Structure formats: structure tokens, C-alpha cells
Amino acid sequence: MAKKAVEIRNLNYTYPDGTKALRDINLDILAGESVGIIGPNGAGKTTFLLHLNGILKGEGFIKILDFEMNGKNLAQIRNEVGLVFQDPENQLFMPTVFDDVSFGPVNMMLPSAEIQASVNEALKEVGMPDSMKRSSHHLSFGEKKRVSIATVLSMRPQILVLDEPTSNLDPKGRRNIIKLLKGIDKTKVIASHDLEMISKICSRYVFLERGTIVRSDSTPENLANLFSG
Ligand SMILES: Nc1ncnc2c1ncn2[C@@H]1O[C@H](COP(=O)(O)OP(=O)(O)O)[C@@H](O)[C@H]1O
Numbered sequence: 001m002a003k004k005a006v007e008i009r010n011l012n013y014t015y016p017d018g019t020k021a022l023r024d025i026n027l028d029i030l031a032g033e034s035v036g037i038i039g040p041n042g043a044g045k046t047t048f049l050l051h052l053n054g055i056l057k058g059e060g061f062i063k064i065l066d067f068e069m070n071g072k073n074l075a076q077i078r079n080e081v082g083l084v085f086q087d088p089e090n091q092l093f094m095p096t097v098f099d100d101v102s103f104g105p106v107n108m109m110l111p112s113a114e115i116q117a118s119v120n121e122a123l124k125e126v127g128m129p130d131s132m133k134r135s136s137h138h139l140s141f142g143e144k145k146r147v148s149i150a151t152v153l154s155m156r157p158q159i160l161v162l163d164e165p166t167s168n169l170d171p172k173g174r175r176n177i178i179k180l181l182k183g184i185d186k187t188k189v190i191a192s193h194d195l196e197m198i199s200k201i202c203s204r205y206v207f208l209e210r211g212t213i214v215r216s217d218s219t220p221e222n223l224a225n226l227f228s229g
């Protein structure tokens with residue numbers, strides 16, 4: 001039996017203003033699985049993702065690989081869960097692509113040869129091997145999305161978590177991202193409205209509505225009909 005990458009029991013989260021965003025979430029994700037988190041705006045997808053590396057802390061039980069979510073394990077969990085935000089402006093904040101992609105490895109105090117190697121590898125994986133010296137601010141939106149993914153790949157996490165990875169992309173940029181994500185051999189958790197992308201990348205989806213999992217099934221069957229009816 002495959003190892004569990006994510007185990008969640010009775011997770012509830014209420015924002016400080018009283019908005020109840022997650023209600024009694026129970027979910028297991030096996031190592032190597034790719035799971036789509038779908039559902040309408042405001043369903044709680046982003047709130048859910050932010051719990052996977054402890055940015056938000058609700059009530060309930062979360063275990064990532066061998067680590068129960070708590071203050072003591074937080075650093076370890078953040079090394080293993082690479083979270084890519086929906087908006088690259090929240091991910092890229094350094095002057096150059098190299099600085100952004102090396103930020104994680106530098107923080108992990110890796111030796112400089114290893115930092116260089118992980119940056120090379122991550123940028124190659126997202127198809128931007130020659131962009132190291134470019135300014136992150138001047139990249140196209142699609143390039144920013146790809147460099148955002150590289151900033152977490154450079155940490156070599158076991159679990160990749162992506163919030164709306166294809167949002168606001170043109171068709172070519174979207175195809176690029178789908179191809180690139182399909183090629184990444186890690187446990188993946190992807191929140192999106194883009195059902196076609198989810199059905200291409202994920203073997204399973206979870207449908208959230210008002211903070212609750214109302215349905216879970218394998219993809220792509222039934223997926224296209226979900227938002228119609
Ligand atoms: N910072 C916040 N403060 C208060 N409520 C929030 C905050 N962020 C999100 N919410 C609310 O929590 C619910 C879930 O939001 P979110 O997780 O962003 O949903 P989704 O990503 O599925 O669109 C919504 O009702 C949203 O308005």
C-alpha cells in the first residue's frame with residue numbers, strides 16, 4: 001500500500017472575521033497521487049491549500065508524510081510542501097530570476113554548488129534554463145507563473161501544491177503549464193476552475209462547496225458535467 005502524503009481529519013477553519021471557510025474536511029492523499037481541488041468561487045479551495053504548509057492553522061488533525069502539523073514540525077513540512085500561489089506577484093519579490101529561484105535553497109543554507117545545481121534544475125524543468133539573470137518583474141505573465149513554480153521546485157519538495165496554475169494564461173501559456181505539470185513526478189494537489197486541466201493532470205478530484213467536500217471521484221468521468229446542472 002502506498003504511503004500517505006497527506007492525511008486530514010476533521011479540519012475546520014474560521015477566518016478572524018467569523019467567515020467559516022472549512023467545515024469538517026477529511027481527506028487522504030497517497031504519495032504519487034495527483035488530486036484536483038475544484039468548486040465554485042469562495043468554496044474554500046485556497047483556504048484549504050494554505051493549511052497544507054501551515055500558513056493557516058485550523059482545528060483538526062493534519063499529517064504531511066511522517067510529520068504531524070505542529071510548530072515543531074513546521075520547518076520540515078515547509079521543506080516538503082512546495083506551495084505555488086495563484087498570483088505570481090505574491091511569489092516573486094527579488095530583483096532577478098536567480099535570486100527568486102535560489103531564495104529557498106539559500107534559506108536552507110545549502111552549499112553554493114548545490115544551490116546553483118538546484119536552480120539550474122528547477123529552471124530547466126519549467127523550460128526557462130536561460131533566464132537566470134533576467135529581472136523577475138519584466139517577465140511575461142506566463143513566464144512569471146513558470147518561474148513561480150521553479151521557486152518551489154528548487155527546494156525539491158515531495159509534494160507540489162498549486163493554486164489556480166492556469167488562471168489568466170493565454171492558450172499557449174496554459175498548454176505549457178499543463179505539459180510541465182504533467183511531467184513533474186511528485187504528489188500534486190491542484191486547486192482550479194480549469195476542469196480540462198484537472199482531468200489531464202489529476203487521477204482524482206475533490207469537489208468543495210461552502211467549505212465542505214461534497215463529492216470525490218476519479219477523473220475525468222463526470223467532471224465536465226459538474227458545473228453545468
Ligand atoms: N482573509 C480572509 N478573511 C475573511 N474571509 C476570507 C478571507 N479569505 C477568504 N475568505 C472567505 O473564505 C471563503 C473561502 O475562500 P477561498 O478559500 O478563497 O475560496 P476559493 O479559493 O475556493 O475561491 C470565502 O467565503 C471567502 O470570502
Ligand SMILES: [Mg+2]
Pocket residue numbers: 045046047163
Ligand atoms: Mg482561490
